[in-house]
Amino acid sequence: MAAPQTEEESELVARSREGDVGAFSRLMQEHQSRLVAQALAFCGDPHQARDLAQETMVAAWKSLARFDGSCRFFTWLYAILLRQHRKTLGWFSRRLPLATLEQQAAAQRHEDAAASEPAVGDDEESALLRAMVTALPAKHREVIRLRFYAEASEAEIASALGISAGTVKSRLHHALEKLRQMKEKVNRLRDSRH
């Protein structure tokens, strides 16, 4: 479970909103490691993850006035990370054919093994799962990542994405259903090959 927002963090957020760059720097120090790890889990490439994290932090500074404290700061930051990631993926993020999922997962495993840094998820199932999440439509991918990877509540997700709690619930339901269907298809593909 992600730690709730502390008083110190609230204070840093308030000072940052007033334009205190030092306070924002401290705030980012707190969240940078987790942010980079999450970005790395999205894209698999350490350099891309670093750039993504930096763009997220800069975008957070620019739109700090819009943070109203109705969700944890990290949830809000994570929503920005998702938007930045969506931007970098562009049209490609919309759909990936299911047939490529296993190939993508295999490529991911290969890249992880080749990378000098230890892989974020070294498990085969983990790589497949991430590929499946990436293949989801953006609106479903966002709620899944916020709910399970940022450990945000439905209310927090609603606040961070600016949608209703009912919409979050419905999107979560559909996203999980799609993931289940994908998993079944991948399992069938695997069985047919063996």
Add this chain to the structure above:
Amino acid sequence: MSNPTHNPDDNDPAGISGALRRDARRIGEAPFDMALQRETMARIREMNEAGRAGFKLRFASALAMGAAAAVVAVVASFFLCRPSPHPGAAPVVEVAAVGEATPRASVWSYERALAQGDAAFSEALERDAQTLLPISSKLPDGLL
């Protein structure tokens, strides 16, 4: 706020939700990257400086525009208010605006004066003319 609300899909640890949770736990945290922190904060400070300089520039240009507009307004009002000289033209007859003076006589008072005779009527007319028309409205001798 930090407590996730209950979702029926959360109750399948063996299913997709469980797999997602396990995967999320695997991610953990990356080592802190001091270079990334420095680069990011340098970018933000630079952005701030640029924003401040931009604000100063905008303020200065707005001030200059305001000053220029004020000068134009003063010059324009000076030329608009100045009487234009027309050499050779007939002297201007200034007439007082209607309503500046209150007419003393009424139709009834003129009728009464007329009943008293021509002299009384002329006197009434003369009195009102003096009230209504300022002294400057006297016509130059040559024009009469």
